[in-house]
Amino acid sequence: DFLSALDEVKPAFGAAINTLEMCRLNGMLNCGTRHAHVLKTVKTFVEQVKKSKRTPLLTCLLEGPSGSGKTALAASIGIDSGFPFIKIVSAENMIGLQESTKCAMITKVFEDSYKSPLSIIILDDIERLLEFVSIGPRFSNVILQTILVLLKRIPPKGRKLLVIGTSSLEDKILESMTLLDTFNVDLNVPNLKPSEMKQVLEALDVFDPADVDNAVTALDEEISIKRLLMLIDMAAQAGGKGTHVHQKIELGYFFKCLQMINT
Amino acid sequence: DFLSALDEVKPAFGAAINTLEMCRLNGMLNCGTRHAHVLKTVKTFVEQVKKSKRTPLLTCLLEGPSGSGKTALAASIGIDSGFPFIKIVSAENMIGLQESTKCAMITKVFEDSYKSPLSIIILDDIERLLEFVSIGPRFSNVILQTILVLLKRIPPKGRKLLVIGTSSLEDKILESMTLLDTFNVDLNVPNLKPSEMKQVLEALDVFDPADVDNAVTALDEEISIKRLLMLIDMAAQAGGKGTHVHQKIELGYFFKCLQMINT
Amino acid sequence: DFLSALDEVKPAFGAAINTLEMCRLNGMLNCGTRHAHVLKTVKTFVEQVKKSKRTPLLTCLLEGPSGSGKTALAASIGIDSGFPFIKIVSAENMIGLQESTKCAMITKVFEDSYKSPLSIIILDDIERLLEFVSIGPRFSNVILQTILVLLKRIPPKGRKLLVIGTSSLEDKILESMTLLDTFNVDLNVPNLKPSEMKQVLEALDVFDPADVDNAVTALDEEISIKRLLMLIDMAAQAGGKGTHVHQKIELGYFFKCLQMINT
Amino acid sequence: DFLSALDEVKPAFGAAINTLEMCRLNGMLNCGTRHAHVLKTVKTFVEQVKKSKRTPLLTCLLEGPSGSGKTALAASIGIDSGFPFIKIVSAENMIGLQESTKCAMITKVFEDSYKSPLSIIILDDIERLLEFVSIGPRFSNVILQTILVLLKRIPPKGRKLLVIGTSSLEDKILESMTLLDTFNVDLNVPNLKPSEMKQVLEALDVFDPADVDNAVTALDEEISIKRLLMLIDMAAQAGGKGTHVHQKIELGYFFKCLQMINT
Amino acid sequence: DFLSALDEVKPAFGAAINTLEMCRLNGMLNCGTRHAHVLKTVKTFVEQVKKSKRTPLLTCLLEGPSGSGKTALAASIGIDSGFPFIKIVSAENMIGLQESTKCAMITKVFEDSYKSPLSIIILDDIERLLEFVSIGPRFSNVILQTILVLLKRIPPKGRKLLVIGTSSLEDKILESMTLLDTFNVDLNVPNLKPSEMKQVLEALDVFDPADVDNAVTALDEEISIKRLLMLIDMAAQAGGKGTHVHQKIELGYFFKCLQMINT
Amino acid sequence: DFLSALDEVKPAFGAAINTLEMCRLNGMLNCGTRHAHVLKTVKTFVEQVKKSKRTPLLTCLLEGPSGSGKTALAASIGIDSGFPFIKIVSAENMIGLQESTKCAMITKVFEDSYKSPLSIIILDDIERLLEFVSIGPRFSNVILQTILVLLKRIPPKGRKLLVIGTSSLEDKILESMTLLDTFNVDLNVPNLKPSEMKQVLEALDVFDPADVDNAVTALDEEISIKRLLMLIDMAAQAGGKGTHVHQKIELGYFFKCLQMINT
């Protein structure tokens, strides 16, 4: 089943893009200047890898709270790069596999990338790849060591590789694992602050314009894009009108939904 | 025996409902507004999953002290949902199995659910699924990681899934395991306070109405529905009259029973 | 040898009673009102399980210091219950077996009990079943989880089960293992205090009545029934008169024995 | 090799006595009243086991610093008891064996003893049987649990058993392992204090009587019988006269030896 | 696959040099007197091993922050030594192998070296060889012990060996592992300070001479040669002019790049 | 490979001596009175074992800082003893072997020694035999227990054994492992203090007599004989004159070498 496990991870090219597309299923909304800065920086790395003769390997880490949009960002960049090899390494395809099998799969993705002139590898949700839990703390050191070595191994002559990692781990933990030292650069993908929530709500056009400010005020100081989208969708189902998406959300019902999930 | 283990967990549809029915064997009494709020919120999620096109996956966690009625609540919602696929994942069917077998069984339930348009999975007593004990603390990280990944894996196109977890673990522990971050929402199912005990006792109609207040006063500030029902049943067996259930409980004997179990 | 291990634990009915009888080899002396209270409470549970239609499962824990008489109490209740299925689960029959075998044996006892309309299972010396030691602390989590699940699993329709556990573990430890939460009730079986020692010594009739008070005064504030009986027996062997049991114990020699074992 | 391991431990009767004799190779010197008190108490237990009908099992623990004479005491009592079954369980015969094999060997010794009407088992150097080390601390919990259960298992009808354990572990550790609670009695075998050293030196008759007090004064406040005997032997080899044992030790050379080993 | 693992590590001579060359791909720039001092010291050891009859084995450790140039230094010295046997032991060739296989591979390199009159072995990135992570901390003690023993084992008569280790571990950790005690000498390879950055930038000739001081001032007090080279390369790709390497870097764009990677 | 492992450790007699000789390759210099005291004490033990009828087993531990000359001392004593059986147990011959194999090898050396009337066993570098590392701390308890038991096991009648252990572990650690209690005596082998360095330098005759005091003053308060010899050899290679050993070392170059290794 080791071989079949590898099979699963070896999708045809189209499939890889499809997987990436799933990470930005609902399109990419403008989440404000902080997200935009991250996007621009990573795109500069895409260019540097493509053009420079002295930088065959660049690695950057997107870190931020759960649901802040890290995976969507990485997937977007991958799709837009136009690189011939783009692959996402995700725990979803490795459920229940043994550490050594997971290592072999991760290593294989890197070795496959060495055959392409230009590659992007997304190490998505590194804490899940590492089977990390803060009680202990525990994690797979075998997988961590594999990743640490792969992140520094120079591709063969003429091959170029950009690695984008994503993680919700605290900086202190990332540092203890020498992940901060090992990635060339780390970039923070934050939760939305009120002004950014407003931008998102306006772009979604789900409230009567007069209601947007009140809606934002009712929210916490900080919310993830993921939770905001779930809440909007919950409120949009109100009173059996769920299927008429174009109807606006009633503010009173929005507050009720907010109260239900904040108990 | 791995296959036979899977067999055991693959009951025909009717059987699944029977298992759920066993979780609310004695009917559902009104436990007050706090329980009602939880019930209403989860039922809203049932509707959201059913109707929304943007929310193929919703996950919520019922947490509260031992015996507070979490499993009964989850089972009730499952039965009433009318969804074609409802399954309870419980440690009772996995006694003595190895971690990897348990992971395979849990994963299989999720993969089976992906074949149904609308599904509910109850992860009952997550601490038992995880083999958790606070000395250490120790638990199966393999099972935890499996659950963490499954709780975030989007079902295939056109499939929708509501996951309801139940747990008596403290918030601090749930947070350390990133379970609070991973479930979309967590809801508290509390023990009964005096006014709620009164409602339950009145509904049961086991005391002379004049005795109910005295009975409640004799109880602690807080009691689980489970312990209250056991105590009532104990008192109802007094003096060999146990089989005449319709006879009222004598207050003096009720106090004696209370004293016996509170040493 | 797994099967033969199970064989050992599957004694014919008579054998089970014999094993129980061995736990109260020297008869049951009156150890005072505190022991009597425990006895009465557990006997009430026996009745509740027998008569109630709503309580198919009751579980209670006898906890107290080493040698305080917990096992003797549990065995006595079992013998006197007249239930068709009574079994004691004890580490003595599992020496050197592997965790998984022990789990299978414990589970088998519960599943056997589900075939009898009325059953009592004694989980004797839970710390030994769990292979507990406070250095670490260490214990078999596999066995603990098995016990935790079995203690909550409702027997099939029409079957009724009373589980009596015994343990010398501290409350803090029992709580950390959620054993206190999992047993319906826990009852304390204490060591003897002076007035209770006097009752025991008078019942044994080994001292000249005039000496009993002096003997009690020489003892510690608290002693287990086990240690008291050993000491009496030691003193009774004095001066080669060991076989003439009916002769009274000389107080001076009793004090010497006491001194010998208290260094 | 499991069977051959058991073979090694199954010495014919004579062999067992020979092994015991080796533990008191140099005869038994009078080490003062404290040692004598221990000896007398254990001999009382020997009598109690022999005569009493109510005490089929007695267990006592000799604990004290390294080299204080615990094993010699236990072996002496065993030899002098005249019991038909006497066996010493020692780590020396189990070097390099696996935990489970050691458990089987220990259990076998107990089960062999159940076939004899009167038996003594010496569990020598319990810390070595347990593979104990205070760093961690670490030890074999499997062996500990085996010993804890065996120390409480009542021999079959008509069989009687005295178990003597020896250990240099601190009380705190013994208590954490519930060994103090499990043995019926624990007795301290101390190092020699000056008056006792004097008794030993006089009995050995290796110094000019006028020198004994000076020799004792030069020693520490406390010394083990083992170290004292080694030092005497070292001094007795002085100046090539080693073989003439009857010649007295020169005090000056004794001091030099003392200085050599006390750096 | 053990054998094939060994095959991988047994490159023909030329291959070894190629691997070493890859460690100083971009040539060796003058990094200031501190780096020069390290270089000179290690070269003195090369001479001592070559000439002395009394020193068949010398071992030195290059330690310093991540990316400070340790591996490049070690590789340079190896290449320039002219010794017939030079090998680098690196985790890159051991990804996913088991501890015991890694030990065998490391041991084999030493034993191969014993066949050459003059050898250099580079133990590169000792923390990766040891699978070290500071959470725990965890590492392979089997590999550590192997290295500790090999670092002290005298080569056979007439054979001489210089071992150069590199590591980014903190001194405290190296000491806890007795690595500082075991290497004959440890030498610090530091990050660049401003005056050294200036030297490097001038040697690279990528800025207008008038801009160098401003560029240095914009940098942190301390930077690794690795990060400095990456930043320069990033800035050199500005405005699509990436391929014209000889064009100077615009200071404004250099500051923008700096800001991008320092978020 | 277990058997072949044993083969390796079973050198013919001459080979054993050769191994010992390698431990004092450069001859034995006079390192001052403290080393001399240790030498004399251990030689007294050699005599005691040889002559006494009451001491069939003596064990002593040489402990001191890394490189202080412990192994050279032990080897010297072994060679000079003239005993028919002398063997050194060293981690160098056990690289990469499993714990159980190492135990078997160590045990075999002891059992071989029991066949010789007079034997010396050197347990060299006990921390390496135990695979000790202070992070954790971790070590092989299986090997420790084996050594602890072997150090107390009396050889068969007529056989005599002296065991010399060496270790750089701190006293606190040695005590936690009961190694200090288990060895009959422990002796400290210290680093050189200035007066002792002077003795060594004068004996080596590598400086102009007028320079010795200045050389000593430049050194630390304390240095191991190992480091001093390495430094002298380094300085002796100066200016290409490395092969003319009889030429004196120039003080200026000596200071430069000192500075190189003390960074």
Ligand SMILES: Nc1ncnc2c1ncn2[C@@H]1O[C@H](COP(=O)(O)OP(=O)(O)OP(=O)(O)O)[C@@H](O)[C@H]1O
């Ligand atoms: N810019 C965006 N516009 C629209 N939707 C977005 C955007 N960013 C993220 N989302 C959506 O928000 C949800 C969460 O995003 P994503 O999974 O990328 O977050 P994450 O930081 O990777 O979360 P996690 O920490 O759980 O891995 C997804 O459903 C995603 O499609």
Ligand SMILES: Nc1ncnc2c1ncn2[C@@H]1O[C@H](COP(=O)(O)OP(=O)(O)OP(=O)(O)O)[C@@H](O)[C@H]1O
């Ligand atoms: N609303 C209710 N009306 C009547 N009986 C109830 C109600 N809620 C729970 N019970 C009964 O109380 C007992 C405990 O309920 P349940 O098992 O659901 O609690 P729980 O919180 O899941 O407990 P645990 O923490 O042990 O898993 C069960 O016998 C159940 O049938």
Ligand SMILES: Nc1ncnc2c1ncn2[C@@H]1O[C@H](COP(=O)(O)OP(=O)(O)OP(=O)(O)O)[C@@H](O)[C@H]1O
């Ligand atoms: N009421 C009693 N009358 C007479 N003997 C008793 C009584 N209770 C206990 N004993 C005797 O005292 C001894 C200890 O009792 P028992 O084994 O039941 O104690 P325990 O609390 O289970 O001890 P442990 O903690 O070691 O399991 C036994 O020999 C038992 O027969």
Ligand SMILES: Nc1ncnc2c1ncn2[C@@H]1O[C@H](COP(=O)(O)OP(=O)(O)OP(=O)(O)O)[C@@H](O)[C@H]1O
């Ligand atoms: N009373 C005695 N008279 C003469 N020799 C004795 C006496 N007691 C002990 N010895 C001798 O002293 C040495 C140490 O005694 P023993 O081995 O019994 O001590 P121990 O307390 O068991 O030591 P350890 O803690 O190492 O197990 C042995 O050589 C033994 O023969």
Ligand SMILES: Nc1ncnc2c1ncn2[C@@H]1O[C@H](COP(=O)(O)OP(=O)(O)OP(=O)(O)O)[C@@H](O)[C@H]1O
């Ligand atoms: N003196 C130098 N001149 C030019 N480039 C150098 C010099 N030293 C190092 N480099 C380059 O800097 C980068 C980092 O150097 P190197 O890998 O040797 O550092 P390191 O200290 O071994 O890093 P790590 O801690 O990651 O192992 C490499 O690309 C290397 O080629």
Ligand SMILES: Nc1ncnc2c1ncn2[C@@H]1O[C@H](COP(=O)(O)OP(=O)(O)OP(=O)(O)O)[C@@H](O)[C@H]1O
């Ligand atoms: N008295 C001496 N005269 C000359 N050389 C010596 C002397 N003692 C030790 N040496 C030399 O010093 C070096 C270190 O000595 P040795 O290996 O015995 O020290 P050690 O204390 O065993 O070290 P470690 O702690 O590393 O095991 C060896 O090369 C040895 O030959």
Ligand SMILES: [Mg+2]
């Ligand atoms: Mg993500």
Ligand SMILES: [Mg+2]
């Ligand atoms: Mg429940």
Ligand SMILES: [Mg+2]
């Ligand atoms: Mg008991």
Ligand SMILES: [Mg+2]
């Ligand atoms: Mg002993």
Ligand SMILES: [Mg+2]
């Ligand atoms: Mg490096």
Ligand SMILES: [Mg+2]
């Ligand atoms: Mg040494």
